[in-house]
Amino acid sequence: MLSLAVGCSKDKSSQQQLTQQGNASSAHAYQGKLEPDDGQWIRPAKDLASLRYSTLDQINTGNVKNLKVAWTFSTGLDRGHEAAPLVVNNTMYIVTPWPNMLYALDLTQPGAPMKWQYNPRPSTSSKGVACCDVVNRGAAYADGKIFYNTLDNFTVAVDAEKGTEVWRTKLGDINRGESVTMAPLVVKDKVLVGNSGGEFGIRGWLTALDTKSGKVVWRAYHTGPDKDVLIGPNFHPYYPQDRGQDLGVKSWPPDAWKVGGAGMWGWISYDPETNLIFYGTANPGPWNAEMRPGQNKWAAGIFARDVDTGEAKWFYQYSPHDEFDYDAVNENLILDLPINGQTRKVLAHPERNGYFYIMDRTTGQVLSANPYGHITSTHGVDLKTGELQYVEEKKPRFGAVVRDICPAPPGVKDWQPSSFSPRTGWIYIPHQNLCMDEEDLDVNYIAGTPYVGTNTRMYAGPGGNEGRLTAWDPIQNKMVWELQEKFPVWSGTVTTAGDLVFYGTLEGWFKAVDAKTGNVLWQFKTGSGIIGQPISYRGPDGKQYIAVLSGVGGWVGAIVSGGLDARDPTAALGFANASRDLPKVTSKGGMLYVFSLP
Amino acid sequence: MSSLFRSGIFFFVFSLPAFAATLKVCADPDNLPYSDKAGAGFENRLAHVIGSGLHEQVQFVWARPRRGFVRERMNKGECDVLMSVPVGMRGVLVTKPYLRSSYVFVTRADRDLDISSFDDPQLKKLKIGVQTLDDEYAPPAQALGKRGMLTNIVGYEPFGKVPGKIVSDVANGKLDTAVVWGPLAGFYARRSRKKLRLTPVQPDHEGALPFAYDLAVGVAKNKPELVGRINQVLAEKHRAISLLLTSFGIPQLNSREVMEARR
Numbered sequence: 001m002l003s004l005a006v007g008c009s010k011d012k013s014s015q016q017q018l019t020q021q022g023n024a025s026s027a028h029a030y031q032g033k034l035e036p037d038d039g040q041w042i043r044p045a046k047d048l049a050s051l052r053y054s055t056l057d058q059i060n061t062g063n064v065k066n067l068k069v070a071w072t073f074s075t076g077l078d079r080g081h082e083a084a085p086l087v088v089n090n091t092m093y094i095v096t097p098w099p100n101m102l103y104a105l106d107l108t109q110p111g112a113p114m115k116w117q118y119n120p121r122p123s124t125s126s127k128g129v130a131c132c133d134v135v136n137r138g139a140a141y142a143d144g145k146i147f148y149n150t151l152d153n154f155t156v157a158v159d160a161e162k163g164t165e166v167w168r169t170k171l172g173d174i175n176r177g178e179s180v181t182m183a184p185l186v187v188k189d190k191v192l193v194g195n196s197g198g199e200f201g202i203r204g205w206l207t208a209l210d211t212k213s214g215k216v217v218w219r220a221y222h223t224g225p226d227k228d229v230l231i232g233p234n235f236h237p238y239y240p241q242d243r244g245q246d247l248g249v250k251s252w253p254p255d256a257w258k259v260g261g262a263g264m265w266g267w268i269s270y271d272p273e274t275n276l277i278f279y280g281t282a283n284p285g286p287w288n289a290e291m292r293p294g295q296n297k298w299a300a301g302i303f304a305r306d307v308d309t310g311e312a313k314w315f316y317q318y319s320p321h322d323e324f325d326y327d328a329v330n331e332n333l334i335l336d337l338p339i340n341g342q343t344r345k346v347l348a349h350p351e352r353n354g355y356f357y358i359m360d361r362t363t364g365q366v367l368s369a370n371p372y373g374h375i376t377s378t379h380g381v382d383l384k385t386g387e388l389q390y391v392e393e394k395k396p397r398f399g400a401v402v403r404d405i406c407p408a409p410p411g412v413k414d415w416q417p418s419s420f421s422p423r424t425g426w427i428y429i430p431h432q433n434l435c436m437d438e439e440d441l442d443v444n445y446i447a448g449t450p451y452v453g454t455n456t457r458m459y460a461g462p463g464g465n466e467g468r469l470t471a472w473d474p475i476q477n478k479m480v481w482e483l484q485e486k487f488p489v490w491s492g493t494v495t496t497a498g499d500l501v502f503y504g505t506l507e508g509w510f511k512a513v514d515a516k517t518g519n520v521l522w523q524f525k526t527g528s529g530i531i532g533q534p535i536s537y538r539g540p541d542g543k544q545y546i547a548v549l550s551g552v553g554g555w556v557g558a559i560v561s562g563g564l565d566a567r568d569p570t571a572a573l574g575f576a577n578a579s580r581d582l583p584k585v586t587s588k589g590g591m592l593y594v595f596s597l598p
Numbered sequence: 599m600s601s602l603f604r605s606g607i608f609f610f611v612f613s614l615p616a617f618a619a620t621l622k623v624c625a626d627p628d629n630l631p632y633s634d635k636a637g638a639g640f641e642n643r644l645a646h647v648i649g650s651g652l653h654e655q656v657q658f659v660w661a662r663p664r665r666g667f668v669r670e671r672m673n674k675g676e677c678d679v680l681m682s683v684p685v686g687m688r689g690v691l692v693t694k695p696y697l698r699s700s701y702v703f704v705t706r707a708d709r710d711l712d713i714s715s716f717d718d719p720q721l722k723k724l725k726i727g728v729q730t731l732d733d734e735y736a737p738p739a740q741a742l743g744k745r746g747m748l749t750n751i752v753g754y755e756p757f758g759k760v761p762g763k764i765v766s767d768v769a770n771g772k773l774d775t776a777v778v779w780g781p782l783a784g785f786y787a788r789r790s791r792k793k794l795r796l797t798p799v800q801p802d803h804e805g806a807l808p809f810a811y812d813l814a815v816g817v818a819k820n821k822p823e824l825v826g827r828i829n830q831v832l833a834e835k836h837r838a839i840s841l842l843l844t845s846f847g848i849p850q851l852n853s854r855e856v857m858e859a860r861r
Contacts, residue, residue: 201753255749291743398740399806441806443686448632449729449779450684450811452737 018518020481030422032336039538044084044138044183048270049334052419053495054536058544060498064512064522067595071111075590079561080553083138084533090540098134100150108540116163123152133553138183143211147191149180155193167214178202185268187307194264204262218310222262222281222298223248230310237314238364239386251295261285262299266329266415276304280328289323296321300328314364319353323395325409326353331417348474350429352411370477373412374461377405396438408436408458419495421515428501429470432488433461456574481518490556492533504530507585526550526593529586543596551590561588619654624677627660631785631846640846641681651831673819683816693828695812698851699780700798704768707793714797716741727764727776729754737809738777762786784847
């Protein structure tokens, strides 16, 4: 692949570097249908297809340089802020990390004063079971209510106008290591929620609750017998390795499925045409793969389910017997793309294992899976069998030294969601370039007792910088341009009809990039590192606004928000080594920033 | 004036020995049998044995030795020594070992299970208590997991409010057995009303995974001169130390290194 460096931002302090394809792929306007845009932002992904595209074009490549802060709002919290703000009926809603406060801000008043706040009072002990900082990825609006999840496993419905609690339902148990960090998706009259805690021996599930009453309508487990997984006669996986009775039991050592992980803490998409939801399952547990020989279904794969009944339609396992913590919870963008002269109904999925999957969403067939980052842990995906080809010598073995495993456990991309522009036809992927070494066993001593730890150390892969923003052509299946950042790009992206892509960096820069060329046109330094999801909306005054939460944390930023020691390279499950310089360039503190043209 | 001045000098010289070298010992304020604030742990007692051998005054610095503790506190000069660290632990200097102990199977004597190996077929039917820690491997959990006995495991926190619970749950029948680090098992087994049996895990390692560890005094990196001096005290006082450990019920294995250190 020929690539050439063509330019840099004007800001010399930034490490970013732009790479464009030698024979640049040309933009191609999208021919598929799009959900109409009313200028609001009622769920983190904006539309049910998870495209995160705003049709607003007041702010564009020509005038974005004049973008200014319109107003701000402090959350007063110092943990990682991963949520997307919502905008509904001229009100903005913000969900914070633990203690999971919900704030309503009145957009019709100057400076957007607070209308009300709602405190769900989550349990303090839930902080101890969250693996990777006490984050929350946002809320969803439907039917006059704001729905979101608390770290201690409650789903709450709050009256959007008054801020009063309509119902709350407990879905899991912190004493079993369960927590909930994901943003729910509301489809028709159902709130869809999944659990986190693959590091703590949970059994993963996705649950549908009734929007009116909060009652559980169905729950689908991700391990165990078919009846628990809601697998029945209508289950037709594309590949033979996913067919058979009770694979959620048989692909594990005896009883290990009961603590097999496979939670669901990422994103769900919905296709009204087929009435199917699509979502990925998390890593199998325990983390140490030697303790769970077998394919470990239905972990690290994708389910298509009927939203009304939860019944599984198909499944595909991206990373069978996952050895590297390659959760499959990343977003699925629903698109109709011309492939080999035919319009195919597809899912576009930048997977943690490093391949960009284009799948037929009606059957679960993998149409293509090209690498969008540096990969040494696998050779590729066999498109005939659908199987991921592992590299034997890169498998972690207890007590052995294995070097240069790429991608590292956070993958080529983690939870941070990408966006799509129908004007270019490209997908804008915020992600990372991380490899790791698994070193000798290390004797540790905790509270008087000797333990043994494997030493995981993460570091930047080839090219040196740890972060990437990649524009990807899902038809030609290749990168169009790519920006580099010193640290992983752990924020989401949003794309607008002004041909802009917005994203944030861990240093705290919020940037606007030309969607066609990758040139940085504007940037603003916020108070803390950005791991939130930017949005674009139309205010009551008719103006376009861009909003994002700043506030470093999460797995990558725990070294700042959790005050971990930068000299312990194995802290934060090995991530601390990769982010050791982060405390030098940013500090913690949650703040909402809203931008507009003067 | 001058006499006052002289008496001042005199006072200063006289009281010097009290100020002279202090041995700062980091210890958990509430984690028996290791240490507690009342001085009732074997690490408290061992610290005084070593302090007197060094002719230094022991000063306890209360700290919970959790993850990152060595880097964040010990090597920043808060203390000079940790009383019991496994040989091979990174981040600290270590003396010669004074004790070799092992993970042990704890069972009730009246059940006569006689388990000493993870390959014992009886284990598959038993409820087994193990202390676990999220991203670290408790050696027994690793061994049980590899044999497909993950769901036999009942997890216990290593630093709960009641660290002896894993042992008392064997005594009261909630567990069939537990695989527990020797010093902890020995101390709480002694206090148990039901008679308990402790059997060291055999063999004492499995591939790269040890079940028995040599314990030594951990010394802060900025105090390298302390290592040789403490080694000398450990050799001189080995009988007293061994008796002290026995009085806490700590299972002691023979170790070539420990024996050599005593010479």
